[in-house]
Amino acid sequence: MMKQVPDKNILLFKSCLVSVEYPGIESSTKFVFDKIGIDYEISDKQTCCTGLGHYSDVFDQFTTTAIGARNFKVAGNLDRPNLVMMCATCYAINKKVANILNKKDNVRDKVNDVFDKSDLKNLKYEKGDVDSSKNIFHVVDILYSKRDEISKNIKYDLSDYTIATHHGCHYCKVHYDDTIGGVRDPNIIDDIIEACGCKTIGWYDHKRQTCGSGFRQRYSNKDISMEVTEDKLHSIKDDGVEILVH
Secondary structure, rough: OOOOOOOEEEEOOOOOOHHHHHHHHHHHHHHHHHOOOOEOOOOOOOOOOOHHHHOOOOOOOOHHHHHHHHHHHHHHOOOEEEEEEEHHHHHHHHHHHHHHHHHHHHHHHHHHHHHOOOOOOOOOOOOOOOOOOOHHHHEHHHHHHOOOHOOOOOOOOOOOOOOOEOOHHHHHOOOHHHHHOOOOOOHHHHHHHHHOOOEEEEOOOOOOOOOOOOOOHHHOOOOHHHHHHHHHHHHHHHHHOOOOOO
């Protein structure tokens, strides 16, 4: 059953990795959203989700949860309860945070106590302020729900290229129940590409394999991390892939 995906009252969540390392992702996301009529806003009050630090064991879960609760209140105060992530790590972390805040009263109380003792006295996270399944999405969810509209805006024919897809682990391997298009053979990006008038090679050896990043692994087991990345790249090379869509 297709989950309900919003097209308005959206806070487009800024990402450290996207906005700083790959700013073209943010600018192109806004460009496409404007083209297909998505109602969104970006807030300078929103902070990092702590993803890189959290998965590298620098930020503990409570700190990440408190920061997430604050970001949720930023969205709520803008009357934009739907948070859309450009980064799969932001997506996974914020969905987990929402679940913790809604299911663990003691954690929610502790977060609100932190707010009370800081300059955030005007903030109080109430149970259910953000629902992980109904209010937190990835950009790819929005694009998938609007793929028919996207198909009307195609200007360049890329159908002669050999195209494959890579679905991020933090999108399709963390919150299984909310993943559109399946987790064993993820195809949400493939379907969007098809709406653009192109075909992908579909399933290929190592399609579900991680890119090798693994945050913590990049630092503690760099050689293994790079071997996994190399293995993935060899797999797509063997299939003659010219474009890999993430």
